[in-house]
Amino acid sequence: MATYAEYCPIAAGAECLADRWTLLILREMMVGAHRFNDIHRGIPRISRTLLSQRLRTLVNRGIVERASMGAHQEYHLTAAGRDLEDVIWGVGNWAVRWAFFDPEEHELDIVWVVWQLHRRVNFDQMPAGRTTVEFRATGARPGRAWLVSDRNAATGCEMDPGYEVDLVVCGDNHALHRWYSGVSPWRREVSDNQISLQGPSRLVRAFPTWFAPNPFAGEITRHQAAQRRA
């Protein structure tokens, strides 16, 4: 609270926002994570102790509110928190222009990618009933993860959920991250043989329509176009 001890709005704002992890916690609520474990899956490298503490601080500052929803707890942005969304998207858009590059090896995490993807499923493009997609990342930090979509609910799994797999997405981990983020379009990675699909051709054709674009895809595309002009 008294860290800066300056009577200045920027200092007051930094007091609220410039703690490690805080922007990512707010991001998770902005993209639809409201339960403790869901928020944690979106930020796997924060410890549960620290996440708990940061959430308490955000509640005390009036940016987040905690509420009992029946049996479980939920965290939601308050009006003050929602008023921060533009600033936080602004931080991300700035980074797209100046500090966001091709994925580095330590940033690769296919489980995290699939977890984030599960929030962007276009259910009206999905087959009726359950669809199970297995992602197999090869190359650096290889791994597997599963996306299960059923009617209008989807989830990401780091363990085999045991359902029959309808479609396998297999590819280089860097390429999967480039596609996920919007840094490169699906078609390019497929035609470069970096990513391939295995499954019924009906599903293979439909797959590119199953996910809404990354929230930063528009800014990334604009930035790439500006780069090419320069």
Add this chain to the structure above:
Amino acid sequence: MATYAEYCPIAAGAECLADRWTLLILREMMVGAHRFNDIHRGIPRISRTLLSQRLRTLVNRGIVERASMGAHQEYHLTAAGRDLEDVIWGVGNWAVRWAFFDPEEHELDIVWVVWQLHRRVNFDQMPAGRTTVEFRATGARPGRAWLVSDRNAATGCEMDPGYEVDLVVCGDNHALHRWYSGVSPWRREVSDNQISLQGPSRLVRAFPTWFAPNPFAGEITRHQAAQRRA
């Protein structure tokens, strides 16, 4: 660098910005401080060691550039740094709406206020030649500071510069900070007898025109009007 290890623009932005003090260092460059000691006077509670280290980090990240200007060094925002200005003003404007209140005792620092004021002098409203204004803060954290304006240059001093004082601004420290920030208008503090001027009536009448408003004064006024409507 690898703190978050997430392939996300918000994480990349937080990596650059969410360090303690960093937003305040950028603020100082945004308002016109470019030399090490000037930046430090704007952020007196940071140690010189840490300021030096943060500046180096900002240079490495491409947000600030350091250049020799003749004998001395200067720090300036790069294009990437200038592109951050809207985000940083956004943080301050958000704080005005949700996290900026009347000054607390630990935030009072009349020397810092006068130092910041020296950048906002309207030289065309100032008398020709040198003008020395002494600020005397009474009440909590009392202190004195001097503002010296000469032609088109001004500075703030924490020690008596030894010049004849042309005008004395005397008042409660909280009131001086409210006026400085734009939280309350000059006329209100004067008519409430919280602040008074001592000096030739010509200078007393002119004083309220001598400084450009605080950069957040507009947002503060808008916010106060919205508060009254609610």
Add this chain to the structure above:
DNA sequence: CAGTATCCTCGAGGATACTG
């Protein structure tokens, strides 16, 4: 003026085990 080198402290936060 504009820093840097060195030493030392303390508190943020990780690991682990636990709870309603």
Add this chain to the structure above:
DNA sequence: CAGTATCCTCGAGGATACTG
């Protein structure tokens, strides 16, 4: 499921003294 309690480590950063 959603955390909390406890213990411990290590590194950020303050204090001090120094330099071109």
